[in-house]
Amino acid sequence: MHDTDQIAEFFDSFLQFKRTYKNGEERYYVCPECNRVKLAVNLKKLKAHCWHDSLNYNDLKFLVLKYAPDKLAEYNKIIGTHRVSGSIEDAFYEEALVKYPDRLKLPEGFKLIQGKTELELSAYKYLTERGIRSDVIASRYIGVCNEGKYKDAIIFPSFGIRGYVDFFVARWFLNRDYYLYESVEKSNIIFNELFVDWHKPVVLVEGVFDAYCISDLHMTNVIPLMGSSLSTEYRLVYNLAKYGNNVVVALDNDAKNKEKRIVTMLRNCGIKTSAYDIGRLNVKDPAVLRMKFWDYLPKEHKDSTDISILEERIREL
């Protein structure tokens, strides 16, 4: 059993303590998010909740990650969490242990789409007809393969935080019609992490076409999940929880339940999250909407984003 006095002392070291409830089991702090005495930290259940902005921390480690990431190791020592080597749990043990994906070689025969060959021209036509803008094709280094295992496929590379390619998606479009994901540990990949600004709202979609069809050069915070799965084992969730910005989950219409599950999971990690619910617009996926996607952001997301923009401006004054 963990020592509640020790936990109390730990949270007092970086949060502003105000009062206790339930015989000391619950401690109220000033919530760093809304600046009100609304953050209830339960020392026995190891959960927290802000009654003002409905932020929920199903596990106090998310609260530590958000407001004192350098104290993760200290927290785990108090709680008695043991590090599971080689898993994302490492990240929650100590921030310095976050693992980044390995560098990946682009496949044999990779060429940027520059309209120099028949294949490049067909790929360009295919992508632009589906709504991916030419500036996006160029700036995200989308290419084709003219030989090898990926011959005749369009290649969408992903650039990791360290600047190198850590993943790619292949899409055959001429005679064969399918996708192939490089077989790397997906829980560790954040597609095009290099271009993500974690201090701005993030949109999560299923595939690269969704991400690129709703992107222009100024909108880089759309992250494809490469499917419809996401759990606390993913480094993406770790980053979202750490930076604590607004998130919109916009999965395909046929994944409505998964969308709901992901929204709930993220909310329980202390992340402000809304569901896009593409079904209300009678379309099957975000790609179909192209840039119109942004006109239909969920109202709750718009409101909270406006507030954070306002707060940012006030802080700048």
Ligand SMILES: [Zn+2]
């Ligand atoms: Zn709050």
